[in-house]
Amino acid sequence: MNKSAPVVEIRDLHKHFAGVQVLRGINLKVERGQTVSVLGSSGSGKSTMLRCINWLEVPDGGEIYIGGDRMGIKGEQAKAMSNRELAAMRARTAMVFQGFNLWPHLTVLQNVTEAPIHVLGVSRKEANDHAVELLEKVGLSHKHDAYPWSLSGGQRQRVAIARALAMNPEVILFDEPTSALDPELVGEVLAVMRSLAEDGFTMVIVTHEMEFARAVSNEVVFIEKGQIIERAAPEKFFTNSDSERVRQFLGRYRTTTA
Amino acid sequence: MNAIEMLWDNLGVFAEGLQNTLILFCVSSVFAFILACCIAFLLEGQENIPRRLLRAVIDLMRMLPFLIFLYLLYYGLPNLGISLDVWAAGFIALITYHGAYFAEILRAARTSLPAGQAEAAYAHGFINATMYWRILLPQMVMRSGPLFGNQLVCLLKDTAFLSIITLMDLTAAASAVQAKYFVPLPPFILVIALYWSITLIVEALLRRLARRAQKRGLVHE
Amino acid sequence: MNSSDWITLLYAAWTTVWVCGISIILGIILGLVVAMLRAAKIPVISQVLAVYVSLIRATPMVTLVLFLFVIAPSMGWEVDARVVAIAAMTINTTAFNAEIWRSALTSFSREQLEAAKAAGMTTGLTLRRIMLPQMLTTSLPGLVNEMSLLVKSSPAIAMIGIVDLTRVTNRIAAVTYDPLPPILAAGLLYLLIIGGLVRFQRIADSRAKRLAM
Numbered sequence: 001m002n003k004s005a006p007v008v009e010i011r012d013l014h015k016h017f018a019g020v021q022v023l024r025g026i027n028l029k030v031e032r033g034q035t036v037s038v039l040g041s042s043g044s045g046k047s048t049m050l051r052c053i054n055w056l057e058v059p060d061g062g063e064i065y066i067g068g069d070r071m072g073i074k075g076e077q078a079k080a081m082s083n084r085e086l087a088a089m090r091a092r093t094a095m096v097f098q099g100f101n102l103w104p105h106l107t108v109l110q111n112v113t114e115a116p117i118h119v120l121g122v123s124r125k126e127a128n129d130h131a132v133e134l135l136e137k138v139g140l141s142h143k144h145d146a147y148p149w150s151l152s153g154g155q156r157q158r159v160a161i162a163r164a165l166a167m168n169p170e171v172i173l174f175d176e177p178t179s180a181l182d183p184e185l186v187g188e189v190l191a192v193m194r195s196l197a198e199d200g201f202t203m204v205i206v207t208h209e210m211e212f213a214r215a216v217s218n219e220v221v222f223i224e225k226g227q228i229i230e231r232a233a234p235e236k237f238f239t240n241s242d243s244e245r246v247r248q249f250l251g252r253y254r255t256t257t258a
Numbered sequence: 259m260n261a262i263e264m265l266w267d268n269l270g271v272f273a274e275g276l277q278n279t280l281i282l283f284c285v286s287s288v289f290a291f292i293l294a295c296c297i298a299f300l301l302e303g304q305e306n307i308p309r310r311l312l313r314a315v316i317d318l319m320r321m322l323p324f325l326i327f328l329y330l331l332y333y334g335l336p337n338l339g340i341s342l343d344v345w346a347a348g349f350i351a352l353i354t355y356h357g358a359y360f361a362e363i364l365r366a367a368r369t370s371l372p373a374g375q376a377e378a379a380y381a382h383g384f385i386n387a388t389m390y391w392r393i394l395l396p397q398m399v400m401r402s403g404p405l406f407g408n409q410l411v412c413l414l415k416d417t418a419f420l421s422i423i424t425l426m427d428l429t430a431a432a433s434a435v436q437a438k439y440f441v442p443l444p445p446f447i448l449v450i451a452l453y454w455s456i457t458l459i460v461e462a463l464l465r466r467l468a469r470r471a472q473k474r475g476l477v478h479e
Numbered sequence: 480m481n482s483s484d485w486i487t488l489l490y491a492a493w494t495t496v497w498v499c500g501i502s503i504i505l506g507i508i509l510g511l512v513v514a515m516l517r518a519a520k521i522p523v524i525s526q527v528l529a530v531y532v533s534l535i536r537a538t539p540m541v542t543l544v545l546f547l548f549v550i551a552p553s554m555g556w557e558v559d560a561r562v563v564a565i566a567a568m569t570i571n572t573t574a575f576n577a578e579i580w581r582s583a584l585t586s587f588s589r590e591q592l593e594a595a596k597a598a599g600m601t602t603g604l605t606l607r608r609i610m611l612p613q614m615l616t617t618s619l620p621g622l623v624n625e626m627s628l629l630v631k632s633s634p635a636i637a638m639i640g641i642v643d644l645t646r647v648t649n650r651i652a653a654v655t656y657d658p659l660p661p662i663l664a665a666g667l668l669y670l671l672i673i674g675g676l677v678r679f680q681r682i683a684d685s686r687a688k689r690l691a692m
Contacts, residue, residue, distance in 0.1 A: 054597055083602055091599025101594035104690050105613045115598035118608060149689060160594075167598060321627075321673045325634035325645055326666050330659075333652065337659040411537060415632075418539030422638060429542045433549075442549035450538050450546070457537035 005068030006031050007171045007202045008053055014061035015048055015226075022048050024226040026062070030171065030204055035197040037213035037234075038206045040223040041249065046206045049223065050173050053204070054093045055086055066092055067170050091119050094164035098176040100156040102148040102163075108135065109144040112163045120167065127166070134162040138192050154185030161192055165201075172196070174205040210250075214238050222246050261444035268435045268445075275431025276452060282417045282427065283456070286352035287410055293353060294360030298368065298398070299390055301361075313365075319358040324416045327355050332423055344425045348417075356413045363405045367398035400471045407464045411457050428452060480660040484651050488661065491647035492668045498561065498643065499633050502568035503626050509569065510576025517577070518584050528577070535574035540635035543567045548639045564636040572629050579621040583614040616690050619683035627676040630669070644668055 006029040013026040022045045030036050040046045051057040053064055055072045064071040071089050074081050081089070102111050112131040116122040122130075135141055138158040148156055157177060164172050177193070178186045190212050197203060197216045207213060213220055213234065220237040222230040222245075230243045241247050265272070297316070301309055319327065332347040342350070371394065399406075421430035432449040436442040517528050535543070544567040551558045587610055595605040637646035648665050652658035 056593055056596060087596075087599045087601045089599075090597060093597070095594070095597035097590065097594060097597075099590050101590040103591055103594070103609055103613075105609075105616065114608065115600065118604055119599045147689075163598070173597075318670070321670050321677065322666055323631040323634050323645065323669055325637075326648075326662065326669060329645070329648060329662050330666065333648075333658040334662045337657065415537075415539035418541040419635070421541060429539060429545065432542065433545060436549055442546070442553065446542070446546040446550070450534070450542060453539065453542065454534055454537045 003032075005065070007034075007067055008204065009065040009068075010049070010053070010062065011064075012062040013049065013052060013059055013064070015045075015052060015057060015059050022226050023052070023059075026223070026226070026228055028221065028228065028231075030202060032202055033200045034218045035201075035203045035205065035216055037217040037220045038204065038223060039208075039210075039213060039220060039249075044223045045226040046223045047175055050095075050175050050204060050206050053171075053173055054090050054095055056095075087119070091115075091167060092170050093173060094167050094169035094171075095173045095175065096157070096160050096164050096177050098180050100148075100153070100160045100180075102156055102159055104148050107145050107147055108140065108151070108159050111148070111159055112166045115163070116166050131162070131166060134165050135159075137165075137195075138162045139188070152185060153181045154188045157181065157189045158192055161189070161196075165196075171202045171204060174203065174207065176206050176208065178207070178209060210238070222249070261441075264435070264439060264441065265444055265448055268438070271426075271431045271435055272428075272445075272448065274426055275428040275449070278426055279414075279417050279428040280456070282348060282352060282420065282425075283414050286349060286356065286417075287413055289349075289353045290355075290357040290360055290413065291406075293357035294364055295391075295395060297357065297361040298364040298395070299387070301365065302368075302390055302394075316358045316361055319355060320362060324351070324355055325419045325422065327351055328419060328423065344420070344423055347423065348420045348425055352413060352416060355416070356409065359409050359412070360406070363402045363409065364395075364398050366405075367402045368394070370401065371397060400468075403464060403468045403471070407461055410460055410464075414453065414456060414460070480651065480655065480657075480664065484655070484661065485664070487651060488644070488647055488664055488668065491642050491644045491665075492672070494642060495630070495633055495644040496672065498564055498636065498641070499568065499626075499630050501565050502572055503629060505565075505569045506572030506576050506625075506629070507622055509573040511580045513573060513577035514580035514584055517581060532574045532577050535571055536578070538571075540567070540571055540632040541638060543571055544635045544639055560636075560639045560641050563639060564641055568629060568633065568636070571632075572625060575625045575628070576622060579618050579625065580614070582621075583618045584610075587614065613690055616683075617687050620680055620687055623676055623680040623683055627673045627680070630673055630676065 008028070008030040010026050010028040013023050014021070015023040026045075026049055028036075028049075038046045038050065048057055052059050053066075053071070055064075058072065063073075066089060069089070072081055072086065073079065074085060103114065106114060109128065109131055112134060113124070113127040116127040116130065117124055132141070132144070135144065138161055140155060140158055140162070143151065143155065143159075148159070151159065161172075161177075174193070178189050181189065186209070190209065193203070193205070194212070194216050205213070205217075214237075215234075217234050220230075220232060220234050221228055222237070222243070224245055230237065230241055230246045232241065237246065238250065241250070297312065300312060303309070328347060328351040331342060331351050332344070335342060417427055418429040421427050421433065424430070426434075428449050432445040435445040513528055513532070517525050519525075544564060547567045547570075548558075548560070548563045551563055557563070591609060592605060595609050600609070633643060634645035637643050637649075640646075642650065644665050648658065648661040651661040655661075
């Protein structure tokens, strides 16, 4: 791991699905400790870009680097990484999904300790202690032995965040983390994410929550039809964007929340 | 004597076996199905003692092995003065045993029908029986397609048990030919291939029926 | 029917139980192996297994048992009737279990697999810690149903001389000339065995429902 390299670097990323070109040359650098929000309309390619970072989608062109190391491809001959090598690279990142994707046969505590024990080889005691700390941080200390089915959506997502943190990742990737939640439950999840940003975690967040993006990000990125058409600090993005398309997008947002 | 010659020379035995198996299968399937529809109709309506008893009998039969039931009819009934020949015992056993299974399938389909169906029929002035046979039952049958297919295959396989009480079915044919020459492989391979073929044909027919049902909007995939 | 007949009956019931029991256990494990091999899509093996599953599911137990029994000597195999019985029932139940496991494998939640991938788990780890525990729970009702189907077709082994709970009725009747009581008694014992399995299936069903969240 190269301490001075950007945590995530994306160069000229291309991806198509069944003949439809979804990503047409994305370039992005995420430095350590930054929170980057990714906005765009549905179908713009923002989730696809996020999922390429940890190789859940395999790019058709371009390069991805995690902490300076090439993701998904290795060596001089640019051969595809084996499943084992991919797993090792993925262990350096963490992802929080729209659908939470908790493992239902494990308790809350077990969900958080599962990967550290079996992927990182951490001892059970250490993993448990860390998990207890993290669950307290996300406000679920009283739910250690509960199973996912007994939790609300907001609680499940907070467990998912604790699970992500347990891997001590270099970057946390959020794929529309609150889109599947009832409105009353969105706040508790955003509060946790905000505290993570304040603690200095490196985060890439694909979201529709404008207020949140404005308040918490260091940088806002707007993707439209597979390309980044605006990248700016939150204040500039939300009040004085250079792009007509962004102003149009925000205009719609402003009307609905006015 | 090679395999083909052996099979050819005994074609009569295999033909008889196949014929008997098919007669048992087809006749029993039809009557078991009719019986099941009648049972399901009898079960329709308010909960009372006869209905509870009927359901208990169905559950009981589904927990017994087919052969024991056959034994009961063929060896046990003579005790009570009723003597059945192999064919009678075979038909009654297959029809009532699998009738119970078909009835269970229909019962499950009945509970999955939206309550509005019966209500709409009553509102239009249908009387009980007509409503049941023309509106509820067709839907119950269409919804259970694959389950009926499975059960039919079970019925086919249970016909083989009749070879134990000396009915000359396909399995008995294989056994007879093999006993004649002590070369077991060819006759059994032929017979297993025939069972397999019948199964594939039945499944294909059911798929075609299912497609026709779908076209008329009776089934939603 | 006197008490010594009852003892004979119970002993035969035990024979049915242990012969079926071994076949059930072997069949569940081998069924999983077959399902996983088919999921791995290995060129020739997948097709062979597909044919095996389809063929055996269409073959009556009686035919299969008889078939294995008569070809055993010419193949140079063990001719012990009990071995043949277990082999036949295992071959049969494996095919059915393979379909049950296969359905669980292909319908497994892709979202959970993505979460495991994203957390850096290898395929082996994911299979062992995430998939199998849940697949076992969701497949259990189907597997138990297949167990009771196996017991219901087990009388086929009476054909090759094993004194199971069905053949024993012939034995007893041969002495007492009164077939009805032993048949009824055997029926009762079968009811108890299969009733126990049905009970087990209901419990398995409710546990499986909870996992579905």
